[in-house]
Amino acid sequence: MVGAISQISYLTQVAPFLSFINNCPKVILGVITNLLPVILLSVLMALLPVILRFMGKFAGRATLSLIELHCHESYFWFQVIQVFLVTTMTSAASAAVPTIIKNPGSLTTLLAQNLPLAANFYISYFILQGLTFSSGALLQIVGLVLFYVLGKVLDTTPRKLYNRWSSLSSLGWGTVFPVIEYVNNIPPVWSPLTLSRLLTVISITYSAIAPLILGFATIGLLLFYFAFRYNLLFVNSSGVDTRGMVYPKALQHTLVGCYLAALSLIGLFGIRAAPGPLVLMVIFLIFMILYHISLNSAFRPLLLYLPRSLEAEEDALLRAESGVTSASDGRVEAHMAEKNGVENVKLSKEPTPVTAPSKTFLFKKFLRPDIYCDYAAMRRLVPHDFAEIRYSPEVERDAYQHPAVTNVTPLLWVPHDEMGVSGQECAHTNKVTPITDEGAHFDEKGRLLWADDTTGGRHPPIWEEKIYY
Numbered sequence: 428m429v430g431a432i433s434q435i436s437y438l439t440q441v442a443p444f445l446s447f448i449n450n451c452p453k454v455i456l457g458v459i460t461n462l463l464p465v466i467l468l469s470v471l472m473a474l475l476p477v478i479l480r481f482m483g484k485f486a487g488r489a490t491l492s493l494i495e496l497h498c499h500e501s502y503f504w505f506q507v508i509q510v511f512l513v514t515t516m517t518s519a520a521s522a523a524v525p526t527i528i529k530n531p532g533s534l535t536t537l538l539a540q541n542l543p544l545a546a547n548f549y550i551s552y553f554i555l556q557g558l559t560f561s562s563g564a565l566l567q568i569v570g571l572v573l574f575y576v577l578g579k580v581l582d583t584t585p586r587k588l589y590n591r592w593s594s595l596s597s598l599g600w601g602t603v604f605p606v607i608e609y610v611n612n613i614p615p616v617w618s619p620l621t622l623s624r625l626l627t628v629i630s631i632t633y634s635a636i637a638p639l640i641l642g643f644a645t646i647g648l649l650l651f652y653f654a655f656r657y658n659l660l661f662v663n664s665s666g667v668d669t670r671g672m673v674y675p676k677a678l679q680h681t682l683v684g685c686y687l688a689a690l691s692l693i694g695l696f697g698i699r700a701a702p703g704p705l706v707l708m709v710i711f712l713i714f715m716i717l718y719h720i721s722l723n724s725a726f727r728p729l730l731l732y733l734p735r736s737l738e739a740e741e742d743a744l745l746r747a748e749s750g751v752t753s754a755s756d757g758r759v760e761a762h763m764a765e766k767n768g769v770e771n772v773k774l775s776k777e778p779t780p781v782t783a784p785s786k787t788f789l790f791k792k793f794l795r796p797d798i799y800c801d802y803a804a805m806r807r808l809v810p811h812d813f814a815e816i817r818y819s820p821e822v823e824r825d826a827y828q829h830p831a832v833t834n835v836t837p838l839l840w841v842p843h844d845e846m847g848v849s850g851q852e853c854a855h856t857n858k859v860t861p862i863t864d865e866g867a868h869f870d871e872k873g874r875l876l877w878a879d880d881t882t883g884g885r886h887p888p889i890w891e892e893k894i895y896y
Contacts, residue, residue, distance in 0.1 A: 429467045435460045476502060492669045499673055503680050507628070550643050553626065557647030561654035567662065570596055585840045585867035588877040589887055597666030598659075626651075631684025635692055675730060682719060689715060740802055816895055826896065836860055840888055842867040842875055863888045 432438070435456070439446045448456070476498055483497030574591060582588045630644035689712045696705040792799040818826070825833040839862035843849050849864035856862040866887045867877045877887070 429464050429471065432459065432464050432467065475505070479505075491667045492672070495667045495669055496672055496676065499676055503676075507683060550637070550640055553630070553640070553643045553647035556626075557650035561650040564654040564658055567658075583875065585842055585875065585877050586889060588867070588875065589889065592877070595662065595664040598663045627681050628684035628687065631681065632687040632691060635688050636695075672730065675726070682715075685715060686712075737802055741806075744803060744806065818894075822894055838863060838889055840864075840867065842869055844869055 435448060439449055448459070451459070479498045479501045480494055482501070483494040486497070488494045488497050578588075578591050582591055626644065626648060630640060630648075633640045689708060693705060693708045693712065696708060839856065839860060841849050841852060841862065841864050843864040853862050853864055867875065870876055
């Protein structure tokens with residue numbers, strides 16, 4: 428529909444009953460054909476994650492994390508199919524779908540003919556988006572406006588004031604990863620609509636066609652890294668815990684770029700009638716598919732569950748650290764020592780001298796991850812000096828209870844006034860439900876204020892300690 432609006436002259440020819448649109452003034456017609464499609468597409472893309480989350484819930488995803496993972500997967504493939512494989516291959520999206528449906532074998536030819544045309548555009552595009560998107564992520568203009576402008580209009584209670592001041596903006600991982608992977612842009616030739624592209628997939632796809640793009644993609648993604656690293660550490664928080672499942676999904680999505688690169692090269696070699704490279708690329712594509720299948724079969728069982736053997740290995744390592752061993756531990760340690768090629772697996776607390784690894788060692792380490800990247804080796808990379816989290820008996824008792832079972836009656840928080848109306852209200856309402864007027868007041872102009880110094884250095888009345896499970 429948005430694309431049809433952008434081609435209003437063609438639409439009036441197909442649907443004559445809409446010919447009255449051509450009688451509009453040129454200024455209004457220009458707004459309809461140029462500005463309106465961009466606004467509609469922006470609204471549509473902003474609502475897309477909301478729609479996808481609703482569809483995930485409607486489809487039966489039982490938890491928020493599963494809904495977020497569903498949104499991540501759907502959002503990614505929507506971008507790949509709707510934007511990359513349809514709009515990128517041809518200048519008209521309507522011409523691409525019938526061509527592929529009638530002749531699926533033309534996919535490689537379409538990729539080979541159209542992908543190289545945008546190589547120069549993306550070389551400058553990566554730098555531009557790296558600068559604009561990263562600077563926008565650090566500026567947080569939306570949060571700035573919400574806090575200082577809309578907050579003064581919408582926050583009419585002390586609770587809203589405090590929550591806006593104390594709460595960090597939450598990230599939806601189902602949309603953050605695709606947004607990092609995709610960045611909005613308006614291609615100069617292909618379409619007047621706002622499109623989005625997958626940075627990682629694009630850089631991998633174009634690496635064989637225009638290798639220079641890898642350097643510019645590295646600079647662009649590096650700017651993304653600095654911006655999001657800062658925001659994730661100091662600005663944002665996570666509202667839904669997916670237990671890290673979005674990360675392996677993002678890694679799997681990068682393989683899409685490898686497949687598209689292989690298909691593009693197959694199409695290019697087929698157009699150029701180069702049988703030798705064409706056969707090699709077909710063999711490489713088959714090898715890539717087999718590797719992907721073996722990778723999934725090896726790692727998919729470990730994404731949700733860990734093998735019980737790690738429990739015994741962890742117990743042996745803990746006993747070795749504390750110097751307590753038993754007969755069974757000795758057998759485990761002997762097995763680990765034999766596997767690792769060392770005489771003792773006990774972890775010494777004394778630092779060992781660091782020497783430069785030889786080329787032979789690095790080559791051997793690359794070929795034998797089962798020895799040099801096993802559980803014991805990876806365990807040493809995890810910091811062990813972080814603060815221990817201790818839970819109170821009440822928190823341990825109620826950790827797996829539904830909030831409706833453990834939640835207490837919420838405290839009503841009203842602002843204090845000099846005439847004593849709030850005190851009288853608290854005295855009467857406390858007989859039914861808890862209420863307080865501490866920590867908030869009206870100024871001389873009648874504006875509602877909340878400040879940390881009004882509580883005398885104490886926490887506000889509605890403060891609750893965050894539990895880190």
